[in-house]
Amino acid sequence: MNIERITELYDLFNHEIWGKIPENALKALIAWGIIPPEGKLKCDKGHSLRLVKSSTTVDGWVWRCTERYLKGHKRAGRCTFSQSIRKGTFLDRSHLSAYQILAFSYLWCGNLPINFIMKTANITGEQSATDWNNFCREVVVFGSFQDTVRLGGPGKIVEIDESKIGRRKFNRGHWVEGQTAPVVQLIRYIIEDGAQLGA
Numbered sequence: 001m002n003i004e005r006i007t008e009l010y011d012l013f014n015h016e017i018w019g020k021i022p023e024n025a026l027k028a029l030i031a032w033g034i035i036p037p038e039g040k041l042k043c044d045k046g047h048s049l050r051l052v053k054s055s056t057t058v059d060g061w062v063w064r065c066t067e068r069y070l071k072g073h074k075r076a077g078r079c080t081f082s083q084s085i086r087k088g089t090f091l092d093r094s095h096l097s098a099y100q101i102l103a104f105s106y107l108w109c110g111n112l113p114i115n116f117i118m119k120t121a122n123i124t125g126e127q128s129a130t131d132w133n134n135f136c137r138e139v140v141v142f143g144s145f146q147d148t149v150r151l152g153g154p155g156k157i158v159e160i161d162e163s164k165i166g167r168r169k170f171n172r173g174h175w176v177e178g179q180t181a182p183v184v185q186l187i188r189y190i191i192e193d194g195a196q197l198g199a
Helices: 006-012 023-031 098-109 114-120 126-146
Strands: 050-053 061-064 068-070 076-078 082-084 157-164 183-191
Touching: 006 023, 006 098, 023 098, 098 114, 098 126, 114 126
Parallel strands: none
Antiparallel strands: 050 061, 061 082, 068 076, 157 183
């Protein structure tokens, strides 16, 4: 399921910014890999967890185990393990609704201004927007290291440069070298077929 416009995401959540996650939206979260599918998570006794509706959670869903098990020589008891659907996911430890998080991420990927994203996703807290902006950047950086692509090859030359990054003086002007500034290797360009290197 692909989202072409932000209005489609809004429709998926039944035009509700806050509140319970609709069943169709929950299926989309699973399809997108944001929430794991049923059968993947286990309780502390090794039973598979199921997604069940909950009136006491903000998202309206919870992972729950209802399997029976033997208590020694006593009769079988029912496992009561449960956990939030957000635990260990992209949505974990956030006070924003699932819709707000997805809307922020979608618009952020479109390289839109943070103020516009806050207004569109109905996010009032500047700190929340700043935190999610930084988090999205970290995800992109992490993903770029995980999904590496080989550069160059036979007959191709890859030129690599180095830059030392530090603080800017008074938040303007040129970069100032600092003792703790990292040296970053930058791939400037790939020269096809052994052509002459530029300046």
